Each structure stands twice: as C-alpha cells, then as structure tokens.
Amino acid sequence: MPVDFQNVRQALAEGIPHMREVGLELLSADADGVIAKIEHRDHFVGDPETGVIHGGIITVLLDSISGMCIPLVLDEPAIPATLDLRIDYLKPATPKVAIFARAHCYKATRHIAFSRGVAYQDSMDDPIAHCAGSFMLTRPAAAGKGGS
C-alpha cells in the first residue's frame, strides 16, 4: 500500500509520543523499506565512561521502522503486531553521532510478516546493529473477531 509520505512523517513526528520524545525522524518510506534517524542526545547515554548510547535507543529505532515497513508491501490494509524482535549488536555506536536505520519486509503471508533491518552511522554497509522481526497481521475485515 503506498503512503502519503509527508502525512505519515508528520503524523509520526507529532502523534506518537515516544517517537516525538526521542526525535525519531522518518527519512523515506516505500515498499523497498523505511529509513529513519535519531539525533544524539546526552540523556541517551548508557555507558557514562565511554559516552556510548544505550542499546534501548537502537531498539526503539529498529522496532519503530520494522513495524512501519510491513504495511508498505501489503496489497490490502493490515495492522502488524510484533511477535518478536531479535537485535544483534555488532559494534558500539560512535558517541555523539546520529543513528540511522533501515528496515524492510522481505516476506508477508496472510497472517504473518517478516522484516530485516540494520542500524548504522557512517554507512549502511558497516552497521552497528542488525535486527530481524516477525509480526502478526490483523486485517480490518477480520478485526474484532478476537483471538490471535
């Protein structure tokens, strides 16, 4: 399903409290994937000795875009609910530098969808984290019938 990028970008930036709070900025979103970034803020630091940000901020970024990339590849509307998300931390983030991430949905069935993504700073080819997610899809026609 194609989206009106500017509307989505604004809705996320203003309407989702935690995305607004961390300053998550959507850079692109289409069937090939979603790219977003979070600028450094000192209160994201997880290791005060090194200044490296906490993995939680990377989790928030990857979780956000992993969910967002699913509806973009579907032929009809569906709401994804995350079943699981696995994150591999490949190397420490460079302190005080923005974090980018890209995720895309590589497979969707009637009920389940799968995503892959990376978080990076300088280059997508040298990621700081990799993630894989699976999602349960709820189609509006089936909504309200309960159960999972």
Next chain:
Amino acid sequence: MTSLLDGIQQARGSGDLRASIETVPYFKWLGLEVELREDELVTILPFQDMLVGNPLLPALHGGVTGAFLESAAMISLIGAMETVKLPKIINITIEYLRSARPLDSFATAVVTKQGRRVANVRATAWQDDRDAPIAIANAHFLIA
C-alpha cells in the same frame, strides 16, 4: 558518586540503588527504578505519557518494552555476578506477549547460564499481574 556496578553489587548490603541507577543517563531519563524484593532485583518502569507508542490503544512503545527488558537483564546480571566491568550486550530477542498498557511495568531477570566470557539472561516483564507477562526476552552479554 556510586557507579552502577558498585551500587547494584552492594545493594544486598545497604547500597544506594537509586543513586547508582541514576549514574546511567538513559536509565535516569526513562525514570527506571530498582528495588530489592525478597532477594530479587525488580526493575520498575513507572508509566509516563512520553513512553506511549500507540496513542489509540493506548500502549507503551514496543521499543521501550525492549529497552526496559534489556536494562532489567543487565541490572540483574550485575547483581548476580562479581564483575569488575559493565556487561556488554551481544544480542537480545524480545517476545511480545500482550499489549503493554499505560501502567507501571516491572521486570526481573535470571542468569540462565554464566560462562567465563558470556552470560545468558532471561528477563520477564509484567504490569498488574505477574502471571500474565507482557513480554519476555533472552539476551547474551559479554562479561570478559
């Protein structure tokens, strides 16, 4: 200033957990608290509006739940071992079981296996009913 490492490890005596948690800027910003309850470290994420990821349900942001479980796993790991370094996370799998409602959340973790270099930790988060967890996570930490 009490470091996170010292504070948690001394907590079984009378260490100042709050002060040690607040040495980590991200924990302080999230508002994380840690309590020692019957010899178990319980990490607490008090509800705040800014943690919401779905204002329609409403529900906590899934990434926040993941970050909370990762934090609880690390805090419990530090409490369980005599480490001199902060454990570094290698990977984490977060399994979402229920929508996290706008309530205070609690988490505990057990060290499933501690080797010389790597520890395996399993964390569970719940809200008003400990028997109905909202999410669980399994994580590996480098402890060497």
